Amino acid sequence: MPEGKTAKNRMHLDIHVDEDRKAAEVDRLVGLGAQLTETHSDRGPLTYVMRDPEGNEFCLH
Numbered sequence: 001m002p003e004g005k006t007a008k009n010r011m012h013l014d015i016h017v018d019e020d021r022k023a024a025e026v027d028r029l030v031g032l033g034a035q036l037t038e039t040h041s042d043r044g045p046l047t048y049v050m051r052d053p054e055g056n057e058f059c060l061h
Helices: 019-031
Strands: 013-015 035-040 047-051 057-060
Touching (some): 019 057
Parallel strands (some): 013 057
């Protein structure tokens, strides 16, 4: 989509990845076209917020 995001996603996926595999999974997803948008741990475990090539957000927990 050429337009920017104007509203919340209809669905937001939270995907559990074992702690020792998170960095490798982020690298794999970036290689497939995803974009890492932020990283935070304010709600517990380290979370990577990402977007797929169409701009839909999802999180790796």
